[in-house]
Amino acid sequence: MQGEFSAGKVIVTPETEQEAENWSIKGYGRRKSARTELSQEEVAFLLEKGKLTLKLEDSELSFEDFLIRVLDTTPMFTVRYLVYKDLKERGYAIKTGGVDFWLYPRGAKPGEKPAKYFIHILAEREFISLIELSELLISARNMRKELILAVVDEESDITYYEVKDPRFDDGIEVESTEGNAKASLVGDRVVLWDAKLAENLYKDNFYGKLTKEKRLLLSLVEAAYLMKTNRLDIETPSSNHAKMSFEQFIEYASTIETDFMDKYLVYKDLKENGLNAKTGFKFGSHFRVYKAMQQKHSLYLVHVLPHDHVFSMTGLSRAVRLAHGVKKRMIFAFMSSSSTVQAPPTEQTPEQRIRYVDVGRMKL
Numbered sequence: 001m002q003g004e005f006s007a008g009k010v011i012v013t014p015e016t017e018q019e020a021e022n023w024s025i026k027g028y029g030r031r032k033s034a035r036t037e038l039s040q041e042e043v044a045f046l047l048e049k050g051k052l053t054l055k056l057e058d059s060e061l062s063f064e065d066f067l068i069r070v071l072d073t074t075p076m077f078t079v080r081y082l083v084y085k086d087l088k089e090r091g092y093a094i095k096t097g098g099v100d101f102w103l104y105p106r107g108a109k110p111g112e113k114p115a116k117y118f119i120h121i122l123a124e125r126e127f128i129s130l131i132e133l134s135e136l137l138i139s140a141r142n143m144r145k146e147l148i149l150a151v152v153d154e155e156s157d158i159t160y161y162e163v164k165d166p167r168f169d170d171g172i173e174v175e176s177t178e179g180n181a182k183a184s185l186v187g188d189r190v191v192l193w194d195a196k197l198a199e200n201l202y203k204d205n206f207y208g209k210l211t212k213e214k215r216l217l218l219s220l221v222e223a224a225y226l227m228k229t230n231r232l233d234i235e236t237p238s239s240n241h242a243k244m245s246f247e248q249f250i251e252y253a254s255t256i257e258t259d260f261m262d263k264y265l266v267y268k269d270l271k272e273n274g275l276n277a278k279t280g281f282k283f284g285s286h287f288r289v290y291k292a293m294q295q296k297h298s299l300y301l302v303h304v305l306p307h308d309h310v311f312s313m314t315g316l317s318r319a320v321r322l323a324h325g326v327k328k329r330m331i332f333a334f335m336s337s338s339s340t341v342q343a344p345p346t347e348q349t350p351e352q353r354i355r356y357v358d359v360g361r362m363k364l
Helices: 017-025 040-048 063-073 077-089 130-142 195-205 220-228 246-256 260-272 313-325
Strands: 002-006 009-012 030-032 035-038 053-056 059-061 094-096 101-103 117-123 127-129 146-152 158-164 181-186 189-192 216-218 232-235 276-279 287-290 300-304 310-312 329-335 354-362
Touching: 035 040, 040 063, 040 077, 040 094, 059 063, 063 077, 077 094, 077 101, 077 117, 077 146, 077 158, 117 130, 127 130, 127 313, 130 146, 130 158, 130 310, 130 329, 130 354, 158 313, 189 195, 189 220, 189 232, 195 216, 216 220, 220 232, 220 246, 220 260, 246 260, 260 276, 260 287, 260 300, 260 329, 260 354, 300 313, 310 313, 313 329, 313 354
Parallel strands: 002 053, 117 146, 181 232, 300 329
Antiparallel strands: 002 009, 009 035, 030 035, 053 059, 094 101, 101 117, 127 310, 146 158, 158 354, 181 189, 189 216, 276 287, 287 300, 329 354
């Protein structure tokens, strides 16, 4: 096949209608009357495979010549081309766009079935904000596509990540709603002294850590949730043992953890969806999440991030790889707007909706 390179575009004119149809079936180009316009990635692939002869005026352009010309105007073209080539060699049909690719199910012919995936391409040294990642997910969902990040590293290897809305399995056990228990604030945790209540909260509802002396050590987020659901009264550390208000406790906890309010709101949301959240410190995350009280292994790691967080590809890869290695899903949680106001908020406002982004490695 012979094409002409002009004004940054490559136009080919198939010799027969059947030849044009074959190109379309293989997912190449966009038909324009009797001609077909090819993308830069398609041209590079066909040149490298020896399936296209490209002319510029009276000269023939080699694969190398074409790359040099394209890189003058599109510095990241090599990264895009590596992803395109990898997918084509795996047998996929692809449609290229301004920034992203449309990927069809393996064996599917464009025009017969819709594209299944929306692929966003990044180099190892690039960054992506949490907001941008969430907006890409929303766009893919609105187009009824699945979002994939294709990250090209320094050795030109490609790692694919699926990005999706988490599908939390609802918990199957209901917590006890017994009356308030009295507890004491001790530094960065809360202690429940009543042995019977401590054992009930620990064994029946999976809260805290039960000591040999039958004392229950609660984290600040656990204590805040139990206070809010009227199951725990916390005394101030002062000698008068006055009962703390929920607002006072939130203010105190926020002096210990600057991101406490966001963590609490995510914890509360998980609990209200029938899930159990425990510290995920050993896995480098805020929470490990179970769908039932007696479940042996957690299913998810949930890490709470500020809404303006920006991922490096190395940081994203590290978190996802760790979760994958322990057979869990890596889920990032954030508030759709900052929850920082003059007085610490005690509830999620309509403008502060919790959003989740589930990222995992995938094989294509």
